[in-house]
Amino acid sequence: MDLIIAVALVVLLFAVLGSGLWIGLSLLGVGLIGMELFTSRPVGDSMMLTIWGSTSTWTLTALPLFLWMGEILFRSHLSDNMFKGLAPWLDRLPGRLLHTNVVGCTIFAAISGSSAATCATIGKITLPELKKRGYPDDISVGTLAGASTLGLLIPPSIIMIVYGVAANVSIGKLFLAGIIPGLVLGALFMGYIVVWALLNKDKVPAPDAPTTFVQKLHASRFLIPVVSLIVLVLGGIYTGIATATEAAALGVAGSLLLATIEGSLSWERFKDGLVAACRVYCMIGLILAGAAFLTLSMGFIGLPRHLAEFIGSLHLAPFALMVLLVIFFIVLGCFLDGISMVVLTIAVLLPTVQAAGFDLLWFGIFIVLVVEMAQITPPVGFNLFVLQGLTRREVTWIARTAMPLFFLMLVAVLITYFAPDIVLWLPHQMQN
Template structure:
């Protein structure tokens, strides 16, 4: 009972601090210190020693080097015309499919997700060209916005994924196996989205009107040429990992070198682009790593208070089936997604939910994929869904309209979670094939 009360106090303090507008980093640190002082009676000098050890440990972790590198790669690409090349490359390849150019949102985000670890970067890069082009061609605004919101979240699932790196570090799971586990579920989500668009366009062809363009075989071949820069980056990043040439951290550096090479070949690398991309990567990396350190401190504080252990024992005593446990956790994560971003959700909840999942017999690699899928839901749920705000900035539509357009894709993502839960081999087969 004491651990339950402590857990409720910690949870209440988190919502109070974040609700008052505190930065996530400072809010989590204050909650951790307050919990240890008020509930554990720990002296401040000992808390200082604990915090110092955690900061040093996480700041010097080699695995964390991948985060700023992948972010920098995405920043470099974001400042080029790669999104325009994606649209021009995909347009002739999807024009004959029901839904036509709406599939450029799905396929464009899927491809860009494979060279960027960020959901918001994927949404912004693809959306900055497709939202304008599709609107000018008379495509249904709701389907355009909704498909972009849903597909943009694939930046969290399809490797390389910053969120998966964070999960792997905190859960002590192989990041290479996590990357492999995210590929097939990511393609499954993309396929479900495209199928939905085909059904909607088949029922009402006016949602995706045929334009004046008629693409020849030569146009389609030239479209593939436009996609070569993206394919090149995907091959060198993922190929270096799965061939054993590089670790995920080293592959991130390979990706940055590849992005610089591509932009130099495209003659788009200037001093301003280089400096701006470096500044953007620095800001985002500091934010992500500071949240990660604060969450590690919170996790340690909760361990001292006995919250994860006692909560796990309490739920284990309820004799819930694995399906019932996943259902409860899914509702829990959907609720958290209304208030927190994906990274915060993972780092704050993992100390409690991972022991429960492993106790119920779920593979930690599969649970990582499940958790990323749940954080993807947070990207498209108001009031703090990052993808919604990105799309609002791109289109000028109200956040309510954007959220309404994204709702069908939220439900499709829930369907994807159910399928991956029923058939866990979708996530676990490829890691087993590649790594044994």
């Protein structure tokens, strides 16, 4: 009976989400209905305590700060300068300036923490330049769609902060765990560009005029501000000088200082960045609150226990469980954004994955990888929406161009499963 009730609530949740109601309110509403109709627990007290507990943790304060830092950079000329600094170094690789999508996203991901912000920022820089130089639209947009998901994997990552809070895992260790997988995934993307360029030599424009090593070094001066900010933020975390929240505050101060020095920080841009960061954080906070209350409601009804019993009754090997979870998250990603996916499922899935022997640190990176895949799967692929706004193309066309990179993410998931040290080695080294 409990299982039937839980399934009915899940169906109701998807129906409410499909109606267009805000995700956070949908989660709160379904949780309230479940608590009111099928449990004897006082709803008011439970909702108040759960919402307060889920939104008042100190660790979560890093989230709005990283969002604000990304907004400042998005509105300054610092991101534009990245293309000037990267282009001379990449012009001789097969695929040439297409690699600026991957390298630019990797660098910007290390200071933004957001996949959508990475996609929008790098897209505004590279897409017009690549089009002007004659690169095909499909490979330009497709590689950007895939590479921008590195904003979730390369630390600092907003989704890692959310997972760390939900699963009670060290955010600093999660940040460390994401570095090598992020670089591996970036290398896979660049490898794909190389192979595509070798097979389509007629579609790759001629290189720009040759530059000397000294000229390349001179152009690299544009990268100094961004690299300095990365060192400030990540260096503070990894050396133990600052917590994730303190490092985020340093990042905001550093980005404000750099934007002021280079003259792009006006009062209007300052206000716009602050308001945008507040708006996004309020959306995320409402989702976190709603998901926490729905998780509590489902717990009283018995869904986590029944789900764990059901998956346990399948007697799946760890690899089969991983495949099932990949399919589950990809399907879920067709309807929910990444943060909603994490906060809705983690409390339910943690007992099961722990029983299967998965390390929670490894599982966090696994979650980030599959959420990355969901960012470029229609109909609710956030990066697809961002690129649609930039290119005015159909979402389905953008999704098709990104499909090869989607499969490369699947390869990355398999690599991390069969070689978990890719994820765990760096955190263990820093711990020792």
